[in-house]
Amino acid sequence: xxxxxxxxxxxxxxxxxxxxxxxxxxxxxxxxxxxxxxxxxxxxxxxxxxxxxxxxxxxxxxxxxxxxxxxxxxxxxxxxxxxxxxxxxxxxxxxxxxxxxxxxxxxxxxxxxxxxxxxxxxxxxxxxxxxxxxxxxxxxxxxxxxxxxxxxxxxxxxxxxxxxxxxxxxxxxxxxxxxxxxxxxxxxxxxxxxxxxxxxxxxxxxxxxxxxxxxxxxxxxxxxxxxxxxxxxxxxxxxxxxxxxxxxxxxxxxxxxxxxxxxxxxxxxxxxxxxxxxxxxxxxxxxxxxxxxxxxxxxxxx
Numbered sequence: 621x622x623x624x625x626x627x628x629x630x631x632x633x634x635x636x637x638x639x640x641x642x643x644x645x646x647x648x649x650x651x652x653x654x655x656x657x658x659x660x661x662x663x664x665x666x667x668x669x670x671x672x673x674x675x676x677x678x679x680x681x682x683x684x685x686x687x688x689x690x691x692x693x694x695x696x697x698x699x700x701x702x703x704x705x706x707x708x709x710x711x712x713x714x715x716x717x718x719x720x721x722x723x724x725x726x727x728x729x730x731x732x733x734x735x736x737x738x739x740x741x742x743x744x745x746x747x748x749x750x751x752x753x754x755x756x757x758x759x760x761x762x763x764x765x766x767x768x769x770x771x772x773x774x775x776x777x778x779x780x781x782x783x784x785x786x787x788x789x790x791x792x793x794x795x796x797x798x799x800x801x802x803x804x805x806x807x808x809x810x811x812x813x814x815x816x817x818x819x820x821x822x823x824x825x826x827x828x829x830x831x832x833x834x835x836x837x838x839x840x841x842x843x844x845x846x847x848x849x850x851x852x853x854x855x856x857x858x859x860x861x862x863x864x865x866x867x868x869x870x871x872x873x874x875x876x877x878x879x880x881x882x883x884x885x886x887x888x889x890x891x892x893x894x895x896x897x898x899x900x901x902x903x904x905x906x907x908x909x910x911x912x913x914x915x916x917x918x919x920x921x922x
Contacts, residue, residue, distance in 0.1 A: 621919050627733050628915040631822050635907070638826020652827035655820055656883070663817035664724045665788040666810040671732075671739040672792035673807055680869065681744040687873065688721075688748020692757060695719045695851045700764040702847060708765050710840060712892040715761045717844045717902055718851065721749050721879040724785055725825065726907065729818030730914060731875060741872045747789045753884035754779040754786070825907055830900035837898040845905060849913070852878040856917070871921050878917065880910035 641647040675681070699715035706714065721727065723746040732739050755776030761767075780786050795802070833841060855877035859870055881903045889899045 624734060624915065624918045627730075628911065628918075631730065631911065634819060634822040635826040635829065635911075638823040639829045640826075642827050642829075647827060649827055652824050655824040655827065659725065659817065659820050659824065661784050663813055663820055665784045666813040667724075667728065667739075667817045668743055668785055668788040669792055669802070670807060670811050670814045671743055672789075672796060673802055675740040675796055677793065677797045680866070681740065684741055684744040684869075684872075685748040688745040689751055689756070690748075691721075691855060691877075692719045692749065692752040693760065695848070696757060696760050696764070698851060699847065700761075708767075709893050711765050712761055713840070713889050713894045713899070714844050714847070715764070716757070716885045716889045716892070717881060717899075717906075718848045719757055720753050720882040720885045721745075721876055722882040722907075722910075723749060723876070723879065725821040725883070726910070727876055727879045727914075729821050730911075731872065731918075733818070734918060735868060735871065738868055738872050741869060742876070743789060745872070745876060747786070747793075749882075750780065750783065750786050750789070751776070753882055754783065757884075758888060828900070829904045829907070830897065831904060832897065833901040834895070834897065837895070837901075841898065841902050841905070844902060845909065848881070848906070849878060849909065852913075860921075871918075874921065875914050875917055878910055878913040880906040 638647075638652075642649060642651075695718045696715050699718040700711065703711040703714040723742055728739065728742050728746075731742060759776070781790075856874045859865060859873040859877065865873065886899050886903045889902075890896055
């Protein structure tokens with residue numbers, strides 16, 4: 621329990637350090653974009669390759685892939701139902717903010733320090749999660765609100781394979797399915813790069829942290845976050861007490877159920893027309909809430 625608490629404090633410190641660097645003017649929010657490029661194109665793909673290099677492909681992994689899609693679909697449908705009386709823009713914001721799970725930049729560095737063997741589970745869940753984030757979510761939300769904009773299957777596939785982490789997922793999944801390994805020398809170099817992923821991810825979140833919100837948007841943000849974590853709590857209880865699962869798999873799914881909003885949800889909400897400060901505050905609040913909830917869950921189940 622002490623180790624879990626210390627690591628959570630460490631994550632808070634790195635996030636706060638990034639935020640402090642922004643506040644005193646040594647770095648800016650734009651520097652977070654630079655770090656995001658490094659993470660998405662270098663450290664996260666390296667983490668994927670190293671983590672999946674020796675994994676055995678099994679039915680459990682494909683179960684997690686399916687969960688990454690199914691959980692997203694459930695919360696989008698719930699968001700669509702509870703926001704029927706709102707404007708189209710607010711409905712889209714509600715559904716984008718309730719769906720998606722920040723795995724690569726938050727849940728992965730948080731969990732891998734305690735459960736290295738759980739990393740392949742996280743990554744397989746993120747494959748399904750990525751399918752939704754890069755197009756599936758937008759298609760479903762547009763159908764629910766009756767939008768005339770259409771995202772084609774081809775656009776989704778192209779978007780997925782433009783993502784270096786997703787491409788790394790697919791390459792490693794194919795290699796491990798046919799039981800092809802990578803040279804030890806290459807894995808040694810990639811492992812060195814992968815070790816930077818946790819720090820860079822948390823520091824980037826600190827640079828993006830926004831703690832100011834217009835009062836007129838407070839009620840909407842409170843409702844969106846309340847429903848996100850109400851759904852997350854329901855999924856967590858389901859995985860913890862109802863569905864029979866392997867202990868490690870149970871911990872992974874319970875923790876992922878309360879993971880924060882992903883970057884794609886922020887991008888899609890802003891594209892839909894929501895003010896950037898409202899979306900930024902919602903994302904920041906989500907990170908802080910998830911950090912507390914995930915720490916408590918790890919302490920209870922660890």
